[in-house]
Amino acid sequence: MYKAKVNITLRKSILDPKGKAANHALQNLGLTAVDDVRIGKFIEIDIDAESEEKAHEVAEASCKQLLANEVMEDYSITIEEYSPELK
Template sequence: MFHAKIVVTLRKSILDPQGKAVEHGIHSLGYKNAKNVRIGKFVEMKVEASSKQEAERIVQEACQKLLANPVMEDFTFTLEEVHAQKAHV
């Protein structure tokens, strides 16, 4: 089993009004030295697969078809092998 951590971000060329709003919020808190705030999505999931390659394929396809908008967003992910917990431990 693999633990996938996926980050979906807006492409650099796309305006990010949500990020701008958060940036204003951070400035209002007094932290004027934060800038270029951009917001993305974070998705984590467990993937049952026999190999890392297969898990990679599943996550990649899920991102392309569902999680990320290919016109406006990019995605990156990491996969980490985890061992399923036994039922009686």
């Protein structure tokens, strides 16, 4: 089994109002070293595939067809091996 970890964020060119609001709040907390905040989604997918490559293909297809909307979002995928019994 493999675990795909998917990060989805708004495309860089798009204003992220949630990130901006969080950034303002962090500034108000005195964390002025914070320069920018982007808020996105983190999705874990357990995939039963024979190889890491195949697992990546499944994750990629999942992102393209449903999980991300490429009109406004970018995504990145990392694949890890994982054993369900060690959960």
